[in-house]
Amino acid sequence: MTKICSNQYAMNSPHAQKLSDDQSQKLYWACLEILEHTGVRMYEQEALDLLKKAGAVVTDGNRVRIPSGLVEKAFSTVPKSVTLCDRNGNPAIRAGGYRSYFGTGSDCLHILDHRTGEYRDSVLQDIVEGITLCDALEHIDFAMCMFLPSDVQQDIADRYQMEAMLNNTTKPVIFVTTEFSGAVDAVKMAEIVAGGERELKQNPFTACYINVTTGLRHNKEALQKLLYLSDKGIPLTYIPSAQGGVTAPVTVAATMAVNNAGVLAGLVLSQLKREGAPYIFPGWGGNMLDMKTTVQPYCDPEKRAQAIDFAHYLGMPSFSLAGCSESKLVDQQAAAEAALSLFTDALFGGNLVHDVGYLESGLCGSLPQLVICDEILSWLEAFMKGVDVSDESLALDIIDEVGPDGQHINSDHTLKNYKKRWYPQLFERASYNVWQRKGSKDLGQRATEHVDTILAEHKVEPLPKDVANAVHAIVEKPTA
């Protein structure tokens, strides 16, 4: 029998948009006007030289006005999708379009110790355990270091972080360093693991997260990293962080315009340094300072989604943030904020979504919170699937066969298909009595036990001994 049916259209997933394309265009024009008219300060000579040579106007020593044409030109050479490999060089993440991948954040000062419940300074072993957990969790796609190790020499703490990530997961890793030299060493380590400079460039399994003071002020380290990594062809994010009400006007649109003008300036520089250098846009926009508490909220609803829309409009991959909370505990607020933020980023199609498991506005982390986020992501993966309304899934023949009076529980159709439905691992569905029999545990307790089980059972594929030694040698002899 022929099965032809014209004009079929299937929604493959739910989808949302907050900025219309017209609004994105207006925002883009605003950024171009800022770059041409107001200009940005750049505290790095090579950046100034490159821009000047390309036709930008430099006044007052380091104030650069960038013509729109340079921005348009940069869009014609920058890749629209960034592939990150795993540690073994196999493609693992294709960041672009509406594909979402999730990972942890970096550099929390504190940990809520899941064994003792204590709130304390984090140490190197916390990073080892956190990254091991990332390696094991199905819905965590990339790792950032999560914690600051308070028990190592502080000025080279970032080298220890990179080493711990390389040793404890095969998933892609994204690094953050304070100084430029730290980024140089992180790349050296990654090159050793990849088997050389060319190998890493061809199959990058790592990317660098760079923060910039504001869209209008580009600090030296950020520019140094941008130029160095662009030259190397290693993917990077370039994220100015003006705060509405303090270092930018308080409206979401203005803060986004200021920051994204800076993102475009970085884009131009990256492509001037090397055409085709991979470059990732920020996926949140419109940071604010909470004017009561003076905290910069990570899970602020108003800074979500529009930057993802803007990146989509420009056809660029985005690096966004979700699964984070202002709560000081793994409590109801933490779960609600994590779920809401993960939900929005999945729905809007942020590409590399980081900060999963953050508490206390980026100052504290918790392993059980990460495990809870993994469960939320599992739920979301099931939710985001489209509905199959096909002849087969409608199963009209079986409906007819069983009729109004029959049972489906023991039918072949059920047997064949029931496992395709979603089952929770941590969310409790059992009856009250059964839940009681299992110890009357709440989600936090179950997540804590799950952390212990994973840490006891999961074996990370180790780096070859000589490679691990060569990586460690960099920690012992860091670039000054």
Next chain:
Amino acid sequence: MADFQNIIDTLIEGDQEKLLSLAQSALDEGISAKEILEKGLMAGMDIVGEKMEAEDMFIPEVLMCARAMTAVINNLLKPLLAAGDVSAAGKVIIGTVKGDLHDIGKNLVAMMLESAGFEVYNLGADILPDKYVEEIKDKNADILCMSALLTTTMPMMKVTIDAVSEAGLRDQVKVMIGGAPVSQDFAEQIGADGYASDAGSAIRLAKEIMKR
């Protein structure tokens, strides 16, 4: 009997025009500038400070109150006050330490100290120890405030304190430190005189430190 309560309430509302006219009528009634300052304006700002710490007021509102108060002092009271009546609560040098560019919190603390009556010299971010030393000397400062948001730059606080000691200025200035990774323990470890976790308590600490 002057209506100080009205002045206090108006200050808390941040209504500069009304505050100016109330202060003018009080002066016309023969109330001294000193009394208006102390029983009206200062009393009002104390309440503003408390409200801020109780999360009862937003930072921009606090700054508006401070602006209203300054307008009254500069436009009406200053010529009438005896020298000494309106002396600053203290002279403060403030900056973010070398290597650190986080300045949002530091700037907030600077503004809040200013609105509490301190004379504040805000040096900016990424400040070398020698620069602090130079400014302390130059401005004859009472308090040195340092901010650090990175664990990697916290040690610069100790380096700066050592530089201040070496320059023979440690007895002249009290040292206050703050920033997300900084703690009371750390302050004690490096020999600072105080630590505060937010702008509200920073003001309280600065006032208290001036009395030591």
